[in-house]
Amino acid sequence: MLANLIKKPPLTLCPDQTIGDVLRLWQEHPIGVVGIVDEQGRLLGVVGSGLTFRDGTPISLDTKLAEVMDKNFISMSPDVYQEEAWTAPSEVIAIVDADGKLQGISTKYDLATSLYPYTKFISRELDAVLNAAHTGIISINKDGIITTFNPAAEMITRRARNEAIGKFLTDVVIPTGLLEILETGETKFGQRLPVKYSVGTRIYVSNRSPIIEDGKVIGAVGIFQDISEIEFISHELESVKELNKELKALIESSYDGILIARRDGVVSQVNEAYTRMTGLRAKDIVGRPFQKLVEGGHYASSIVDAVLKKKKAVTNLQTSPMGNRLLITGNPVANERGEIVRVVINVRDLTEFEKLRQELHDSKNLNRRYQAELSTRNDQRNKEQDLTSSSPEMQSVIDLCTRVAQVDSTVLLIGDSGVGKEVLAKHIHSQSARKQGPFIKINCGAIPETLLESELFGYERGAFTGAGKDGKPGIFEMAHNGTLLLDEIGDLPLSLQVKLLRVLQDKEIIRVGGTKTRSVDVRILAATNRNLADMVQQGSFREDLFFRLNVVPVQIPPLRDRRSDIVPLLNFFCEKYYKKYGIRKQFSPEVLKIFYEYHWPGNIRELENIVERMVVTEPETVITPKHLPESLRYVMNNTSAKVMVQGVLPFKEALLEMESQLINEALNLYGSTYKAAKVLGIDQSTVIRKLQKIKQFKNNRQEQANSFSVIK
Numbered sequence: 001m002l003a004n005l006i007k008k009p010p011l012t013l014c015p016d017q018t019i020g021d022v023l024r025l026w027q028e029h030p031i032g033v034v035g036i037v038d039e040q041g042r043l044l045g046v047v048g049s050g051l052t053f054r055d056g057t058p059i060s061l062d063t064k065l066a067e068v069m070d071k072n073f074i075s076m077s078p079d080v081y082q083e084e085a086w087t088a089p090s091e092v093i094a095i096v097d098a099d100g101k102l103q104g105i106s107t108k109y110d111l112a113t114s115l116y117p118y119t120k121f122i123s124r125e126l127d128a129v130l131n132a133a134h135t136g137i138i139s140i141n142k143d144g145i146i147t148t149f150n151p152a153a154e155m156i157t158r159r160a161r162n163e164a165i166g167k168f169l170t171d172v173v174i175p176t177g178l179l180e181i182l183e184t185g186e187t188k189f190g191q192r193l194p195v196k197y198s199v200g201t202r203i204y205v206s207n208r209s210p211i212i213e214d215g216k217v218i219g220a221v222g223i224f225q226d227i228s229e230i231e232f233i234s235h236e237l238e239s240v241k242e243l244n245k246e247l248k249a250l251i252e253s254s255y256d257g258i259l260i261a262r263r264d265g266v267v268s269q270v271n272e273a274y275t276r277m278t279g280l281r282a283k284d285i286v287g288r289p290f291q292k293l294v295e296g297g298h299y300a301s302s303i304v305d306a307v308l309k310k311k312k313a314v315t316n317l318q319t320s321p322m323g324n325r326l327l328i329t330g331n332p333v334a335n336e337r338g339e340i341v342r343v344v345i346n347v348r349d350l351t352e353f354e355k356l357r358q359e360l361h362d363s364k365n366l367n368r369r370y371q372a373e374l375s376t377r378n379d380q381r382n383k384e385q386d387l388t389s390s391s392p393e394m395q396s397v398i399d400l401c402t403r404v405a406q407v408d409s410t411v412l413l414i415g416d417s418g419v420g421k422e423v424l425a426k427h428i429h430s431q432s433a434r435k436q437g438p439f440i441k442i443n444c445g446a447i448p449e450t451l452l453e454s455e456l457f458g459y460e461r462g463a464f465t466g467a468g469k470d471g472k473p474g475i476f477e478m479a480h481n482g483t484l485l486l487d488e489i490g491d492l493p494l495s496l497q498v499k500l501l502r503v504l505q506d507k508e509i510i511r512v513g514g515t516k517t518r519s520v521d522v523r524i525l526a527a528t529n530r531n532l533a534d535m536v537q538q539g540s541f542r543e544d545l546f547f548r549l550n551v552v553p554v555q556i557p558p559l560r561d562r563r564s565d566i567v568p569l570l571n572f573f574c575e576k577y578y579k580k581y582g583i584r585k586q587f588s589p590e591v592l593k594i595f596y597e598y599h600w601p602g603n604i605r606e607l608e609n610i611v612e613r614m615v616v617t618e619p620e621t622v623i624t625p626k627h628l629p630e631s632l633r634y635v636m637n638n639t640s641a642k643v644m645v646q647g648v649l650p651f652k653e654a655l656l657e658m659e660s661q662l663i664n665e666a667l668n669l670y671g672s673t674y675k676a677a678k679v680l681g682i683d684q685s686t687v688i689r690k691l692q693k694i695k696q697f698k699n700n701r702q703e704q705a706n707s708f709s710v711i712k
């Protein structure tokens with residue numbers, strides 16, 4: 001402060017005194033500035049050396065001081081700081097007290113002398129700070145020339161201070177934006193600056209500020225702080241936080257109860273499952289010693305103590321307050337030095353476990369039952385959809401097919417056309433392990449011989465004129481992992497019989513026009529309505545192929561040999577076509593009788609066709625013989641001739657019975673008394689009369705039967 005500069009009272013004179021008085025004063029005191037004061041001691045001006053000359057000419061020593069005193073001075077209070085006084089635009093500073101009374105006079109020289117040691121100290125202090133700083137500091141002047149370059153900056157830039165000072169900034173370091181500060185005059189904070197070194201990259205954060213004097217940018221200073229470690233630590237911290245979160249989630253999601261205790265036995269964490277199993281809530285136990293739970297009767301003994309003592313896992317069985325059986329395992333957790341720092345307790349609810357096991361067992365059983373039911377239903381549905389039979393003959397055929405389906409043997413289905421060979425082949429496939437694979441049928445008799453080979457075995461590209469450019473797989477390849485039905489096998493040309501035999505033996509095919517062998521895994525079923533054994537005798541079928549195909553021969557009886565299947569089949573097809581067309585039909589007993597008598601040369605296919613035709617073409621709901629095709633009516637004519645009476649009865653009654661049967665069949669067949677009479681060779685009136693007589697007779701008989709039962 002200026003007060004420090006006041007060492008003794010100032011030299012003062014009055015304005016009326018002369019230059020001579022000043023000289024006399026200087027003889028007694030060292031030469032200095034003399035203050036000219038008024039009567040109240042207030043400063044009016046100052047005089048200093050050079051007083052005796054004006055414009056180079058000596059002036060009289062009698063000249064009054066009022067004339068020569070310099071009035072350009074600034075007054076300041078003694079408590080103003082020297083640094084502030086230094087900036088004052090005046091060479092002389094009058095130090096005056098609050099009353100304006102002069103206390104001392106100071107010149108810029110005095111101020112400089114007093115400030116010098118201080119600035120020297122500051123400068124040294126600054127140097128020490130710069131040298132000790134871990135932050136790189138670089139400053140430049142307004143021309144971009146480096147003026148400060150501390151040791152940390154040397155480390156960062158790998159450049160020596162003496163190589164840097166006095167050089168243009170970008171000749172020494174990579175541009176960091178410090179030069180821009182000279183232009184903008186703006187301070188920039190926190191710019192992230194990755195710098196690559198041969199040993200890796202370090203991250204700096206830089207702050208850059210302008211150096212301003214009198215409102216002008218005269219330089220810039222940049223500081224560079226290495227934050228690589230901080231970044232690394234903060235990453236570490238983040239991953240530790242993440243890990244912690246994951247661990248918490250893991251503990252919480254555990255179905256087992258988990259309790260963690262510190263080495264002093266205090267509980268530090270429990271999960272939801274633990275609360276669910278033991279009824280102990282986190283807020284009641286976390287932060288409390290585990291021993292308290294023992295004292296509270298929640299545990300028989302402290303498993304935490306047991307683990308800490310034995311320094312290994314301990315397991316025991318206890319019953320929870322809710323009566324559940326709990327398996328409790330305590331595991332020690334050690335640090336790198338092998339000291340136990342935590343005990344992790346795992347609680348497994350065995351009651352729940354047992355319950356779950358039972359439930360699993362039950363649901364497995366249920367599942368098995370459902371599956372069995374499902375497969376039975378599927379079987380039933382298959383049967384319902386494709387196959388029906390109630391005759392013992394056919395039932396044993398189906399049983400044989402079901403059994404043989406379980407193995408991969410070749411099956412030869414033998415039977416007349418339409419007996420159901422294909423249906424049985426499909427049944428074998430659907431009951432076999434190949435049921436997910438394809439079922440493919442080829443009719444060996446329906447494809448021209450020239451095409452059959454390529455159909456069976458496929459062909460390679462360009463094998464023959466017209467062959468596709470990519471070639472084509474044959475049905476053997478298409479049936480891979482499935483079943484192939486060779487229908488009408490008796491029609492297979494001899495030339496292909498040998499090739500087929502090779503495929504059956506080697507389970508490999510070669511496409512037409514190719515050389516590459518391809519493995520095929522196909523189950524072969526063959527069907528025929530011809531007598532292959534006879535064909536072998538006649539030389540039109542290869543014996544070796546016959547034996548190869550005839551591994552399991554299945555003979556399907558014609559429909560006429562299993563008449564008990566007729567009515568079930570009829571019902572089956574009625575249902576099938578009702579589902580298909582929404583039309584339900586009934587067949588009169590007479591029709592059933594005809595069906596039963598008919599010899600069915602077309603077998604089941606013929607029966608099915610008739611039913612479908614009746615369903616779609618006949619408008620009436622009840623199908624009677626008159627609706628049947630001619631071929632069946634013929635049967636009726638033959639069968640209806642068999643008019644019968646049962647047992648021995650009065651001749652008159654037997655005659656009436658025969659007449660009744662004849663007339664009724666004729667009516668059924670031809671639909672009118674007129675037509676019936678014509679066929680029977682009598683008058684229409686005779687038919688009507690006889691019908692009335694028959695009716696009368698039947699009514700009488702009924703009455704007699706009723707009266708008999710009343711008497712009884």
Ligand SMILES: Nc1ncnc2c1ncn2[C@@H]1O[C@H](COP(=O)(O)OP(=O)(O)OP(=O)(O)O)[C@@H](O)[C@H]1O
Binds near residue numbers: 386388389417419421
């Ligand atoms: N048991 C059956 N239950 C229900 N429908 C059957 C039964 N058997 C055969 N069918 C039906 O009869 C028709 C003829 O059967 P399929 O084609 O299997 O006879 P096929 O013996 O292979 O005849 P073809 O020798 O002329 O090829 C088919 O519409 C089939 O659905």
